[in-house]
Amino acid sequence: MVIFYIHRTPSTQAYDKPYDLTTVSIKPNFNGPGGKDINIGKEKGTEVIQRLQVNVRPDLFPKPGAFDGKKNLLLGQVLHGNEQGNPSSIGPGTVVASSLNMLQAFLQAAPKMANGNLHKGKSVYMQWRRGYQQSSDQKRIDDRIRPLRLVDGFFQSARMTTGQLIVNIDLSVGVILQGMVLEELCATFLGCKNLRDLNERCSSPVYFDKLRHFLRDVKVSIKIPGKTLKSQGRRAIRNLIRDVGSHSFDRNGIPTTIRDYFLSTHGVRIPSQSVGVVIGNHEIFPMSVCVVPEQLYKSKLQPEHVREVLSFVPKNPRERLQRIKAGWQNLEYENSEFLKGANITVHPDALTVHGRILPSPNILYSGASGTPATPTPLTLTLAKPGTWDVMRKRFWSPARPSFVLILNLTGHRDSPDMNKLMGQLFNTLKERESHPTGVDVPNTSTIINDSGADLSALIRREAERYKVGPIGLLVLAILPENAAELYANVKRVGDVLLGVPTQCIRWSQKLTQTVQNNRGIDQYLNNLALKINVRCGGVNHVPASTAMDYLAEHPTMVIGADVSHPSPGSTAPSFASLVSSRDSKCSIYSAQMKVQPFRKEIIESLDEMMTKAIDVFRSEVDDTKNPKLQLRRIFFFRDGVSEGEFETVREHELNALKKLLVRIYGKDRPRITFIVVGKRHHFRFFPKQGASADASGNCPSGFVVDRGIEHPVYSDFYLQSQPGLKGTSIPAHYTVIEDENLGGNGNHLQSLAYSLCHTYQRSTYVDFSAVGQATRASLLSTQIWSVNVPDFISHPGS
Secondary structure: OEEEEEEEOOOOOOOOOOOOEEEOOOOOOOOOHHHOOOOOOHHHHHHHHHHHHHHHOHHHOOOOOEEOOOOEEEOOOOOOOOOOOOHHHHOOOOHHHHHHHHHHHHHHHHHHHOOOOEEEOOEEEOOOOOOOOOOHHHHHHHHHHOOEEEEEEEEEEEEEEOOEEEEEEEEEEEEEEOOEEHHHHHHHHHOOOOHHHHHHHOOOHHHHHHHHHHHOOOEEEEOOOOOOOOOOOOEEEEEEEOOHHHOEEEEOOEEEEHHHHHHHHHOOOOOOOOOEEEEOOOEEEEHHHEEEOOEEOOOOOOHHHHHHHHHHOOOOHHHHHHHHHHHHHHHOHHHOHHHHHOOEEEOOOOOOOOOEEOOOOEEEEEEEEEOOOOEEEEEEOOOEOOEOOOOOOEOOEOOOOOEEEEEEOOOOOOOHHHHHHHHHHHHHHHHHHOOOOOOOOOEEOOOEEOOOOOHHHHHHHHHHHOOOOOOOEEEEEEEOOOOHHHHHHHHHHHHHHHOOOEEEEEOOHHHHHHHHHOOOHHHHHHHHHHHHHHHOOOEOOEEEOHHHHHHHHOOEEEEEEEEEOOOOOOOOOEEEEEEEEOOOOOOOEEEEEEEEOOOOOOOOOHHHHHHHHHHHHHHHOOOOOOHHHOOOEEEEEEEOOOHHHHHHHHHHHHHHHHHHHHHHHOOOOOEEEEEEEEOOOOOOOOOOOOOOOOOOOOOOOOEEEOOOOOOOOOEEEEEEOOOOOOOOOOOEEEEEEEEOOOOOOHHHHHHHHHHHHHHOOOOOEOOOOHHHHHHHHHHOOOOEOOOOHHHOOOOOOO
8 A cells, every 4th residue: 555645725716515516317218128227337327427528528527527426426626524523423424425435536537537447446457558567477477367367456545534635545456358259268268279179178067167157247248240239238148058059949939049040140150069158137149249348357266366366466565565656657646637627636655654563472382380271381482573483382271182083085095104194293292282291192093085975974984983972073184185175065064063173184295295305394293283282172372461461350351253245246145253252361262153144244143142152251250159250341353344334333233232231240241342353455554674674575563553544533553463474464454443441542452452463373473463363263163052062973972
């Protein structure tokens, strides 16, 4: 991200309104199928108004106006914003919200109109004109992913900060589908030499399904030689059909095949086994008459394409900043008639903000003395912020799995290398989990070779054979190198159907070589040990700091909550997840997950989920006999909420939580600090040259900014907790909705959030955010309330 100042030149003309607003209604003079009205979308509405101003009737627009894609045509003198002290002043329908929406339209108008540019949302994807040359690496990427192409996009957003307005500009990646005849595009995608090769390859269900998924929602135009069709617009592909020519339909009551219709009506021959496309609900065309105009590709990418996108993005912050500055020239704010007409200028210099580095907490492992229940701390001071070494350290609280079931699902029989790895792994676990009380390596099965076709039955059968039940059982699954579906099935069977922890190992050629030559095997085994211990209910480490001491002073619960939504085009439901701490060190979490309506962001079942979370917390201590053990404080980290939904979350989640706590505890309820943590934003920090950057070129772990870009209404800050690895690190944005615990002390909250980031158990790196460590703990939790564990197996010992 680069931030630029916005300045409005004072006008000599007096205005008695904060902005001028002209209402525009765009409605076609024809109806859709069945006489239905046609609704013009935001992007199409913007295109219509821009063409009207530039090409059709420029005489009506002495000063070009920007259109927000809905109903507002914005002429000059529009920027006016007040910083109010309450959230309702910036909500929907307010002057401030309308002004920001209009300013956003002004900023995007000129780049969207430029020839060759494509746009989606707040991002504009550019065909470079000046200040940039495509690198040889990028050209090679384009050759490898044809018919797709990658271009830099630029996210633009006008934002309020205390005392000023800024423009947030960041780099994004646009995946462009190159314009060409549809048959040529399909042949390129599948690697076919010619049309005949394409039809033969599409006879394979694997290739046909791959092509069908690739073309889903791709827009095409119908071009029949020598014909002018009524509709020349772009229309989305809904499905593919094999041997399109053989499909028949009723034409004036007479059955006719598509092959005969196109030959007799259009003189177009359709070869046998040609693939066709379904457009809309019922229209079918052969690929030979379809043309793909250049467009943004919006469907889910193939795994090989994702890898190319990752190699396309800037490798470090310096490269990202250079590409943003190069793109700045092409936004052409200084030449925009829309901004000039509104007397608005954008300063080209990036905004400089000052931050500070928070001190890292110490990391505690178990010392040589003590017991598993009361370990003696071994304090580890971090020499490098954000990361540490687990070598030769004992887990703070080792798990005690009673039995490990080893499944080889690679499709090949177990090998000496595979058996060697298992022996090395259990030796590593023994070193990590050994205590004076003598926790030993658990009993294990031999390596069981199976296809994994019926995992549930396999695990039940083998558990019956070894006379073990679900309590203390760990399933170790060895998978092929590329087995995404099998991996998902292992997790589904373990987490949902049987309620047993699972650990997957991807058996690749690289891992085989690592086992054979022993190079790097220790690091691999230690990473596995970290995951296994926590999946089986152990605690690898705990952070120690003044902030963590504060949490332990009184009974405190840390909550992480999120709602995940299905991918675009899917009709699957959304899922609400909530994890809650249940120990004094806020390092052990219980997880819940609930289905809720499609794309609904507010957590519907929060009452039920929080009631269970409190029950679990109370099960650790009996607060009915000792009032000092009663829950006193709750820190609620809410993920995935946009700024426009802050007050909705306050009304429907925070207020509901308060009422629930009053019902349970009375007037002396626990105090709540409710924080929204944002990760999908475009603020990026670029350290100045010198000692301020870490080895990756990023700001170091613990970098926090709370001045210069702070919100004028809400208390907020940006914390970059994770150490830089590749690319440009993303800071987490913390916004305080309500704070009953810390009295608005931002410094204390920042230290607390940074310390909680160190409780993430699956690695020796600090996590992205305090809510990140909590929500991902749901994958590690051993308590899943929807699982009926007694039904796992009928063996008496279970």
